[in-house]
Amino acid sequence: MIIISVGTLLPAEIWTTATNYESVMEKSADAVHLEDVQALGANLAEISHDGKPVWEQRQTYGPAGIRGLATSKYVLAAAAFSTLGGMLFGYDQGVMAITLTMDQFLTQFPEISSTAVGASFNKGLMTAMIELGAFFGAMNCGWIADKFSRKWSLFIASIIFIVGSVLQTAAVNFEMLIIARLIGGFGVGMCACLAPMYISEIAPPEIRGTLLVIQELSIVTGIVIAFYITYATRHIQSHWSWRGPFLIQMFPALCLCVGVVFLPYSPRWLWGQDRDEESLKTLSRLRGVPETDSRVQQEWYEIRSEVAYRREIEQEKYPHLQDGTVSSTIKLQANNWADTWRGRNWRRTQVGVGLMFFQQFVGINALIYYSPTLFKTMGLDYEMQLTMSGVLNICQVIACLWALWGMDRFGRRQLLLYGGVCMFIAHFIIAILVGLYHDSWPTHSTEGWVATAMLLFFMLSFGATWGPIPWAMPAEVFPSSIRAKGCAQATMSNWGNNFIIGLITPPMIEGIGFGTYVFTSGFSQICLLGSLFCSKGFDLLSQ
Structure with missing residues (x-):
């Protein structure tokens, strides 16, 4: 043989x-x-x-990139709606930037006031609890998505987030706020894992990369909306200055709960559940052509072949775990998780987990959560700190919109390389300026504005490269048989590292000042190595 x-x-x-x-x-x-x-x-x-x-x-359904969105309006609508979960996370990031500076909020929770003992740690803990909850949400996302489908898992995640939001809005002490953010984070983590997975399975290959950018665009849109809501409510002379923004974050989740009913199932998930004809009908509806169209027949056959073959492999590898008992099901799930690190899959998992690691350690969420504090280190007054924080968030939206056009045109690897270089340059210059002039900004206003400009340059570079690509890549590199678990691990990496960054940033700013930028510039340089493992042209069935 x-x-x-x-x-x-x-x-x-x-x-x-x-x-x-x-x-x-x-x-x-x-x-x-x-x-x-x-x-x-x-x-x-x-x-x-x-x-x-x-x-x-292979016959295409239309042009690639942004032009292809016009020929796939139904897919675009479903993809955009599913990313409302990303907006939930972005909203929380944006809402905390100003909330952490509100006197009304600090009065309600004196544990994070600057005069309290351990205030820096408590501020980091409170901020990072949503990431810790998201870590556990992503951990459980895989089996929930496989069992209940991608779309109904989004419904479950939204309900969990709403519960957390209600508790967060009603919080009367620091402990209740911590628990509320932990619960809400569980829902956020599930949504962040589910949306890219769902999009990758309903999108035509020609526009998959472009559609996956919508997840990051949804996140940054949530950041901007929340920032300006809190910017407007900060002058309210009551606890509603911060409770109001917390209450508003429930509405996107409520919309997602209702809208999930109208979302199509993933054709790949349907075939995996032996719902063959429904899979074909759904695929036809997503592509906007009859079931008899040769392109639909071709893609459907590809899905059938891939899923059937993967199922056969599983039966051959684990024949003793096919009896359907609870014990066998648990063992089979454990083996499927382990499969993401076996054979050729370990490199796919390294890509997903590694990109999310570097995405966080280049300092992006430290910048979003604590941007007023960071602008303060550059000598800006309070009002200008808030103004520039808003400009910073808008820069990320602009960069993300550019990524819609640029990701499939230039490829993942090239964009990551350029992004890593630009982020390193920005952090390096900021570190030098803050180190030299941190105690004499009034007499060095020009240098302060140069540092501010470099922070905006960093955000533009990140938003066009390392912002959207790590969210898109995991859904592309894993085969459907382990995609749910592979995406879950990548998302767990995001939230776990996000939790660490949220926790350590306030003490770092307070303790080492400009060293914070040295730290992030070092990781910006190291992340260039990770860029060597990524390129354009994925096919879900080519892995």
């Missing part, structure tokens, strides 16, 4: 453009049989018009 090494079927970089069925051939972590490849090609040829395998004649 002739054996073909998987390394000869896939390029060294597993995430470069590949034929649609090279992953389907991956019967084991190390090799596949030539007979399997030939049989697969013969079956695929059955639905082709000229006897050639379908992977040699």
